[in-house]
Amino acid sequence: MGGGTRTPESSRPISETGGAAGRDKTTEMVEPVTSFNSPGQANTNARMYPTLEKLGLLKRDHIRIKDLGHVEQVLTSIVTEGYSKLQLVVDFDFTLTKVHVDGQRCHCSWGIMDNSPMMPDFYREEANQLLARYYPIELDPHMTEAEKIPHMMEWYRNIHALILKCHVNKSSFKGMVSDSNIRLRDGTEELFGSLHRAGVPVLVLSAGIGDVLVEVLQHFNVYTDNVKVVANFFKYNKEGVIEGFQGDAIHMFNKNENAIHSSDYFQRLEGRANVILMGDSLGDVKMAVGVPNPVNVLKIGFLNDKIEERLESFMNNFDLVLIDDQTMDVAKTVLDQLK
Numbered sequence: 001m002g003g004g005t006r007t008p009e010s011s012r013p014i015s016e017t018g019g020a021a022g023r024d025k026t027t028e029m030v031e032p033v034t035s036f037n038s039p040g041q042a043n044t045n046a047r048m049y050p051t052l053e054k055l056g057l058l059k060r061d062h063i064r065i066k067d068l069g070h071v072e073q074v075l076t077s078i079v080t081e082g083y084s085k086l087q088l089v090v091d092f093d094f095t096l097t098k099v100h101v102d103g104q105r106c107h108c109s110w111g112i113m114d115n116s117p118m119m120p121d122f123y124r125e126e127a128n129q130l131l132a133r134y135y136p137i138e139l140d141p142h143m144t145e146a147e148k149i150p151h152m153m154e155w156y157r158n159i160h161a162l163i164l165k166c167h168v169n170k171s172s173f174k175g176m177v178s179d180s181n182i183r184l185r186d187g188t189e190e191l192f193g194s195l196h197r198a199g200v201p202v203l204v205l206s207a208g209i210g211d212v213l214v215e216v217l218q219h220f221n222v223y224t225d226n227v228k229v230v231a232n233f234f235k236y237n238k239e240g241v242i243e244g245f246q247g248d249a250i251h252m253f254n255k256n257e258n259a260i261h262s263s264d265y266f267q268r269l270e271g272r273a274n275v276i277l278m279g280d281s282l283g284d285v286k287m288a289v290g291v292p293n294p295v296n297v298l299k300i301g302f303l304n305d306k307i308e309e310r311l312e313s314f315m316n317n318f319d320l321v322l323i324d325d326q327t328m329d330v331a332k333t334v335l336d337q338l339k
């Protein structure tokens, strides 16, 4: 986003926002990858999975579904039982936000600070060195979560110490966000508007910077009263200068524990047993672990990086895998069916 007063994305001509980038294309019927896949099964799938067929999810070539029968059952229940039984648990960075626009990689909440001209040169240099060292570990398809966690904790300790050296004032986040290239996925504003009107609770659970994340949600007018954010929030001194993080670090592989221990959020939503979970990392899969007695959980995974190496693990952990999709079209398609 350029500096100065910013025209809200939604009112900008589509060419300016790159909103067309990453839109999924509807092409001829493509055999979805299933465990029962065989040539010419497309028509049979359409008959066997009417909800998936009605939603057009069988013919989009960037969607992968491992277990059609399970997804059909969960989707049908969520659509039938409607908004009053539903809650959303969503990741923020590279789930609500785009990964790239017009070939340029977008910032995540951390990346906004890592690249902000309002931060000292030494911070930007060292923060990007840390990113280069630890992000590949986070994505590494050959390491277990247990092997990754010590590295994630080290990353957060290092970036925490680095931020403290910069004496950042909370008043600078608004300018950092408006000067960044962070974007919500196309359709997120409409999706969140529908969820707000329907009174559907949305938990945004992030290992990102909560103070920046909230600024982004406010910037795009989607921080409505049904949205709760659990993330890494800063502590400030009386002048508003960062003096540390509140509570324990939330990293990519402990998000579920923090959601459960840090509040009675899920207990207060007892009865909303249908959950739509959205994430872009295998660490996001367990974000809804705290939901008491869930009945239908639809897990939508945005596969953005290391696509070939991680496709199988994503299909084993997410119900719907969206390959390089920079939109919220699938979530909107599902929610548009609810009453």
Ligand SMILES: Nc1nc2c(ncn2[C@@H]2O[C@H](COP(=O)(O)O)[C@@H](O)[C@H]2O)c(=O)[nH]1
Residues within 6 Å of the ligand: 091, 092, 093, 094, 108, 109, 110, 111, 114, 127, 130, 131, 135, 138, 155, 159, 205, 206, 207, 208, 252
């Ligand atoms: N650019 C940086 N990215 C970082 C840093 N620490 C973590 N991360 C990334 O943020 C997201 C976590 O947010 P979530 O909303 O997706 O949970 C994750 O992709 C991390 O890799 C950092 O210091 N700099």
Ligand SMILES: [Mg+2]
Residues within 6 Å of the ligand: 091, 092, 093, 094, 095, 279, 280, 281
């Ligand atoms: Mg993410």
